[in-house]
Amino acid sequence: MSLVDSAAIKRLADWDGDRLERLAAAHDTPLYVTDHDRIRENFARFDAAFDFAHVMYAAKANTGRAVIQTLYDAGADIECAAAGELDRALKAGVAPEDLQYTAVNPPDRDLDYAVDLWADTPELTITAGAEMTLDRLESRGFDGRLAIRVNPGIGTGHHEKVATGKDAKFGVAYDEVPELVADARERFEFVGLHAHVGSGVLSGDLDDHRRALQKVADLAERVGSLEFLDLGGGFGVPYRPEEPPLDIEAAAEMVREVTDGVDATIALEPGRYLLADAGALLTRVNTVKETPETRVVGVDAGLTALIRPAMFDSYHHIRNVTGGDREPVESSVGGPLCTSADVFCTDRPIPRAEANDLLAIGNVGAYGINLANQFHSQPKPGEVAIEGDDERVTRRRETFEDLTRLEDEVPGDQ
Known part of the structure; x- marks a missing residue:
């Protein structure tokens, strides 16, 4: 069985019980056991389905050094939502030019860290979700690669606490984005739009997910001249044993159709799908x-x-x-x-x-x-x-x- 053709989900019943008993006896409990072969299989399957996209790993799902190393070695760049994640990724051996920083209400020390990193690595992209973040970056001397996070006003996912696409905390209000993009182009090397609309999306959620992504894709076409459109992550796995896995091919085809008119690299940031x-x-x-x-x-x-x-x-x-x-x-x-x-x-x-x-x-x-x-x-x-x-x-x-x-x-x- 190839990595791409591996089972779409590893059920709890698939774990070797004798091995789990042996690990618990050797290392005591509670104990996390992480299957790195499975991580590689999941990444290979996702990367093959979304062969038209640039795939990054959303490190917030699991910032363990070994996990980051496994995915980076498999070919994933690393998306970080905090300066601490940037630091952990660097310590895991990730090259700074392969990092993307997506700031959410960033503390001063986080922006200081990111701008210092950018000073040595101008390839670093920083994503901002508020006009004030642009001002704070400029005040620190940053004039490099900048993306703006969009709030499309539509959230999807398994729980209201992760339906970030409709939470005002995340991103710039949809109708305000074009004006802010024009401003950003005057002050920075504006390179892209970013949106993450929710987490835990399964096959039954794809229609809602399509509507949210379509709004973002329409905005990308309206803004124009983008290097990339980053649609975040959100693709989920079944947590209940009777639930079917996400049809990843159908999900990829949906994203392909939605972004067909976007003249930019499509980027994705899976986390849960690769690790859960x-x-x-x-x-x-x-x-x-x-x-x-x-x-x-x-x-x-x-x-x-x-x-x-x-x-x-x-x-x-x-x-x-x-x-x-x-x-x-x-x-x-x-x-x-x-x-x-x-x-x-x-x-x-x-x-x-x-x-x-x-x-x-x-x-x-x-x-x-x-x-x-x-x-x-x-x-x-x-x-x-x-x-x-x-x-x-x-x-x-x-x-x-x-x-x-x-x-x-x-x-x-x-």
Whole structure:
């Protein structure tokens, strides 16, 4: 099977259970496992479908050094939404000329970093989403490659919190763009328009996505003289086991049709599509409690390890790796944190979990470990990369010493 012809989605059931058990025993839990072969397969499939476009990786999905290196080596340039992501990409070996910086209400220190980087690498493109950002860039001496982010007023995706195309926080209001473009052409090397209208787009969302992208493409034709039109990312993967995967060929054909009249390079920034199904989170059962309402299954991972269910009410499939052949029992799986939000599922049929069972949570490769936090002073999980038969730690597990390290390093008496 070629990379391009690989399965459109890696289901949680496709992960080797014996290998997951071995990794959990060797590296403890909670533990992120990232399949880098799968990342390459996903990129190859996407790149082949969108063979008419310039494909970048939206680093915010997972800024792990090993992940960035894998995608950069596969041929993806890197799109960064913050200066910290620029820094991480550089430390992963990405050449500055292969970076694009998409600023969202950038702090002064972020703009300072980006402009300093541009001073040494004039190929760097900076995308601005507000008129004031242009003024702030000019005040720093920047007169280089600039793109403007468009807010088309239409959002798509799996949740209102990611439907960025209709959120005033993101981009310049649609009708104001032509005037701002004229201004930008006077002050900078204006090179393109950018838009990202939402995330988690599946086949059933393509008509809505088409309407949003069509507005942006129409604006690009109206503005004219563009080097590129960047349509962001947004293409999703199914999180529920019964959901079909995105028809990536249909998605590519839709984008091709929408942009047919645009005389510019079409750019795309997939993130979730490349990473989501390449990650699994392993967690160990420590407590089982029968209640009149449900069977409570307590595990050692919490919203500190995976916050998406609490933040977005996201569904993540859960597999009992140890006892997968047992009778399913309606169970509520939750972590060790003192909040009712710390649950991964409620009353979901799962093969009957017992103490010390290993559970795997699927589709966590995108926005999983990147959103990990230290609430309740929980150390962040470790991460292991698998490639063929090889396994290596790419992010060590935090310790209690890590939790207080920055406080311990403060000089003087405390």
